[in-house]
Amino acid sequence: xxxxxxxxxxxxxxxxxxxxxxxxxxxxxxxxxxxxxxxxxxxxxxxxxxxxxxxxxxxxxxxxxxxxxxxxxxxxxxxxxxxxxxxxxxxxxxxxxxxxxxxxxxxxxxxxxxxxxxxxxxxxxxxxxxxxxxxxxxxxxxxxxxxxxxxxxxxxxxxxxxxxxxxxxxxxxxxxxxxxxxxxxxxxxxxxxxxxxxxxxxxxxxxxxxxxxxxxxxxxxxxxxxxxxxxxxxxxxxxxxxxxxxxxxx
Amino acid sequence: xxxxxxxxxxxxxxxxxxxxxxxxxxxxxxxxxxxxxxxxxxxxxxxxxxxxxxxxxxxxxxxxxxxxxxxxxxxxxxxxxxxxxxxxxxxxxxxxxxxxxxxxxxxxxxxxxxxxxxxxxxxxxxxxxxxxxxxxxxxxxxxxxxxxxxxxxxxxxxxxxxxxxxxxxxxxxxxxxxxxxxxxxxxxxxxxxxxxxxxxxxxxxxxxxxxxxxxxxxxxxxxxxxxxxxxxxxxxxxxxxxxxxxxxxxxxxxxxxxxxxxxxxxxxxxxxxxxxxxxxxxxxxxxxxxxxxxxxxxxxxxxxxxxxxxxxxxxxxxxxxxxxxx
Numbered sequence: 001x002x003x004x005x006x007x008x009x010x011x012x013x014x015x016x017x018x019x020x021x022x023x024x025x026x027x028x029x030x031x032x033x034x035x036x037x038x039x040x041x042x043x044x045x046x047x048x049x050x051x052x053x054x055x056x057x058x059x060x061x062x063x064x065x066x067x068x069x070x071x072x073x074x075x076x077x078x079x080x081x082x083x084x085x086x087x088x089x090x091x092x093x094x095x096x097x098x099x100x101x102x103x104x105x106x107x108x109x110x111x112x113x114x115x116x117x118x119x120x121x122x123x124x125x126x127x128x129x130x131x132x133x134x135x136x137x138x139x140x141x142x143x144x145x146x147x148x149x150x151x152x153x154x155x156x157x158x159x160x161x162x163x164x165x166x167x168x169x170x171x172x173x174x175x176x177x178x179x180x181x182x183x184x185x186x187x188x189x190x191x192x193x194x195x196x197x198x199x200x201x202x203x204x205x206x207x208x209x210x211x212x213x214x215x216x217x218x219x220x221x222x223x224x225x226x227x228x229x230x231x232x233x234x235x236x237x238x239x240x241x242x243x244x245x246x247x248x249x250x
Numbered sequence: 251x252x253x254x255x256x257x258x259x260x261x262x263x264x265x266x267x268x269x270x271x272x273x274x275x276x277x278x279x280x281x282x283x284x285x286x287x288x289x290x291x292x293x294x295x296x297x298x299x300x301x302x303x304x305x306x307x308x309x310x311x312x313x314x315x316x317x318x319x320x321x322x323x324x325x326x327x328x329x330x331x332x333x334x335x336x337x338x339x340x341x342x343x344x345x346x347x348x349x350x351x352x353x354x355x356x357x358x359x360x361x362x363x364x365x366x367x368x369x370x371x372x373x374x375x376x377x378x379x380x381x382x383x384x385x386x387x388x389x390x391x392x393x394x395x396x397x398x399x400x401x402x403x404x405x406x407x408x409x410x411x412x413x414x415x416x417x418x419x420x421x422x423x424x425x426x427x428x429x430x431x432x433x434x435x436x437x438x439x440x441x442x443x444x445x446x447x448x449x450x451x452x453x454x455x456x457x458x459x460x461x462x463x464x465x466x467x468x469x470x471x472x473x474x475x476x477x478x479x480x481x482x483x484x485x486x487x488x489x490x491x492x493x494x495x496x497x498x499x500x501x502x503x504x505x506x507x508x509x510x511x512x513x514x515x516x517x518x519x520x521x522x523x524x525x526x527x528x529x530x531x532x533x534x535x536x537x538x539x540x541x542x543x544x545x546x547x548x549x550x551x552x553x554x555x556x557x558x559x560x561x562x563x564x565x566x567x568x569x570x571x572x573x574x575x576x
Contacts, residue, residue: 071474075474076474086465088466090520
């Protein structure tokens, strides 16, 4: 059974091809890292999968239904999307942001807001305004607002890129742990995090998937080096692999 | 939440002060006697002229507060206001035509109709331009709005120069353009009250989606909002509100810009409390400004728009400076 699938996605914007006939199929559970060089099409892929951008051609399916046939409310409750940058225009409180997240679905479980607030350790921050929060607190607020409706599919676009390492690990662990009973697809910049924490890694370059497989076996794949246009030294460590770029590639 | 009793009390007080103020100052006792139906001329003047005028000013202010809140919410820009988007300019053009071109219908009827048509037409033009140019986002509409407002302003100036052969009609247009609440009959005041209530209901229906839009267009789309369709609809709703305000109050500068800011400091940025709070602030501001316009230089009346700009501008700058410092 597939939770979300893409059939031959093409996205053209102003003459540039951002996705070039990309297809993939993802099961209902698991943690998937999407990696690739800048401009490979990772963010575009996530936005198309989330229904935020429409593909020029091709189709996204959720279960066995065309995503385009979903009502906006159903789509928003089914596919959670964590943006790369989030900066609300009005200086809302933590409680208000989580409630706005919950109100996008008309089938929110009773107590979901309290649960999400407690789970992301926001209980004491409820009345604090966004402008007064630290980077780590902000990341937890966005996670709570997106996950409060418990969407079956979560698409996250490098949500932790700007955080320090401890908070980045917290966010990545939250997302991969969710892969235990839901689907978590995360665009990851840090390749070591991708190969250490995620079950499956998809490598994208120039709008296409160039490699796709379990993290453990994909780490040796030379197509990763080709995609990033560098040569990686693979260093074994007790709890995973380290990829170190050597400069000979370009 | 503690701001609500304060706002309502302030509005009641403003209305009382404004009803007392004028060329001929009245006491609250005079007002009470007049409302109770005293037959003397002074009481009848109060009931027929001053009290409806004061209430109309409050309602026009409330509409301006609502309209400004909707526009600031849609464009997520603290500088967005009806004047920037062409809707007030369109309403002004329509009203200028009504005042200067001899038409078959009575002016009291044709003025609000043309004002509304102008506001609606200008807004549709802005939406149309941004759609044709492929920029159906907030920034694209804001730019189109500035351009349309400039063109409409020029057209209005041209009409005023070309069509007013006598200085009297020019003065009427000018005083209207500078803002001034007409004194309505009680039935017309009732109509204005109904329109205002409808506008409040209409804008409150947008409140939740304005909050979602405030998260940014990407996040709003991810949360299930059809962003472009909602923006077009909300702008249209905002221009209905502005058209109503302009039809009854002329071009009153600044209230639509300042009221949402003041209200946001009192009740926060969520639109469900913000819209009614902004309406209350707008009502208080215009009620007091209209009282000043009537009472400051008797027997002459200062255009309301000048009072709101001169009194409101420095006040707003002061509030901004204080807020930036804290």
